[in-house]
Amino acid sequence: MRSPLLSTCVAGALALGLVACSTGPTADGTGTGPTADAPTGGSGDGHGAVAGAEELPEPRLGLTTIDPSGTVGHLDLLDGSVTGLGSVGAPTAVSTDGRYLFAETGDGVEVVDSGAWTWDHVDHFHYYRAEPRLLGTVEGDGPATVATTNLSTSGSTGVHFAGSGDAVLLDTEALSRGELRERFRLDGDPGDGMVVPVGSFALVTEGRGDRTTLVGRTADGDETGLRETCPDAAGTITTRVGAVVGCSDGARLATVVDDELVVERIPYPQGATAAPATAFDNREGRPTVAALAGSEGVWLLDTRARAWTLLPAPTPLAHVTAVDDADQRLLALARDGRVLVLDGGTGAIVAETAPLVADSLAAGRTPTLIADQQRAYLSAPVEGMLHEIDPADDARVARSFETGTEPAFVAETGR
Template identity: 50%
Template sequence: MTRRSTFAVCLLVVGALFTGCSSATLSATTSPTAAAPTGHGAIAGAAEVAEPPLQLFTVDADGATGVLDLLDGTTARIDGVAAPEAVATDGRYVFISTTQGVQVVDSGVWTWDHGDHFHYYRAPSRVIGVVAGSGPATIATGPLSTAGSTSIVFSGSGEAVLLDNASLARGEIRETFRIDVAAPVVAAPLGDGAVLARAGRVEIVDSAGETMTADTACTTPSGSIATRAGLVIGCAEGAVVIASAAAAPELVPIPAGALAPTAFDGRKGRPTVAAIAPGIGFWLLDARARSWELVSSAADLTRVVAVDDAEGHVVAVDAEGRVRVFRGTAEIAVTEPLTADPTGASIVVDGQRAYLNDAASGVVHEIDYADNARVARTLKTPTTPAFFAEVGR
């Protein structure tokens, strides 16, 4: 049975995502088991399940929030969410930028990446609280939701904040540091500490914000992403890759004369990420090989995300709202226009599907990128998907 099969049995179980039958549904193949050993991502009150508990988390312009279970099609609502300005996720927590700061919501579903295998969990959803600050806010997440850290940069108040993920897993917001920063700055979690790119250099800091190392030129820092091969931070010189807190930052220079990317996107837990190359196409950065590849496209691309699978798929959205799929350097498929807002829409990918929201029609399109960009489903979500995230990853 695939992870997007339709299930009809409603089981009331400990660790169900929400109260009520419709949101407590688990299939026979996702029955909870005994708690996993310490170190496998389990927390008190969570049930381990047999396959990724994937859901779409949607928020409308007023903060009305809901989830759609991609396994069985059930829906539920989450109360107490503020009107959003932007949304980010690490695959479990949803970070909602508001006029008051960043509101943290625990979706209650997540995947623990153990390197050669995975563990999957369900727990009750909850609104954890608000990290105060004036935005716009930029959120950077790490590879695991129950360990390490999450960073927030508030451009309005000029502060960088580091949150402890283990505390978030207990339903608590604990700031390990809050420091004043001057723009431009990028802050991204690395282990229990963080990396700060500012004042032309990269600093590795500990959980208290104290500098441990400071080297590697990095002017005009912009954009970061956690990959299987380490943390990536964009700079005017190219990209800095940091494998671990104990490793020296490595600059991967952009080819001479090229404009450096300002944002990266890719499937969670993979080493290759993509970035728009304005007027040309897109860049692929292999963080493991420390190499760039430029892929040309005649289309004006607004979004691009690397799937980084065996076929080398890359999924993009163009200025007409079409989804374009590339395999390596060749475009292999294109859809009809699927969104009325190609610059504001979001696209996310997992190991099998891509998801694109169209707030104007109140749907999210599920696209089988490996099957000629076939629209597998058009999903009516419980709230208008002005913003959305895929959780459970």
């Protein structure tokens, strides 16, 4: 379904069949504002530069897509150009850190380097562009859970394969040079699990259900001696403060203090009966994250304050993400296909779009909703569209891009 807000179309088809339709200006693409927190995941030395990369005066934001057959394309949000990046195996899931796409396929996890990234140096940012490329496959069996940090040229990336139980820690700096290098690969029991990078360490899950334990590991795979219970571990995200892991009794926040891995418990509020958070999302790197609390509402976790807030859901929701701006807004995808701007204090609807993705949701194809500082991006798999939304301007649809293929998986890259 196309938005009734769209009024003009750029004539002619771009490569790969993308056609841009616009009712507003191009997103300015500025990054997240500085805070007092240091970025997690690696040292600031080098400012994210990689040999052969070009440093830019502003981020080169784009939408990198993978269709059901594995065809990879990249839409440049600054000039509207579209580039084909090759193909991977038919994906069943895709994760991203804002530069790389980790596509789960029949062979394992195939890694796509979009060639665009931002280095967060706390009080300022550095922006880079290099040649995009396909980096190869991390071999593994069964569904994969990928955990990333906010830095794409240092630190590590974690991959856990449910079919085999293998726990893999990838060298992210090596990825930035075009190499797939495993820091460690540990045997485990088949089933769900996680490998969560935290600075030069990682947390690896052991056990299942209410007996799940987070085990601290060095980059070489050796145990640090840290073992922290995390019943029914599900969901992880990295903020400016540290790495979050969801547990049925709250969350665990992992940081590095004086070169030691530390885990803090953040329990749910006393008496809370809402379903626990099992998947987190936010504007990349910001301290506050959001998650659905079953059908009852929305959980907000402020990792700076180490505190949860439960908000009522104004309507049934399919997804929620924390913008974490001065107005503490949230973005949500309603189950009827609308994108909602929510008040972060009350959960009330501040603004909304038309039902942009009703057909996709009806077909069981959950769209991707991405928040950055200025705009939001929504994929419409069945409708064959990508939408750019201005949450601060009454949820106006600023631009839409008609795709010649289904945008099954979408990541905003360059941020």
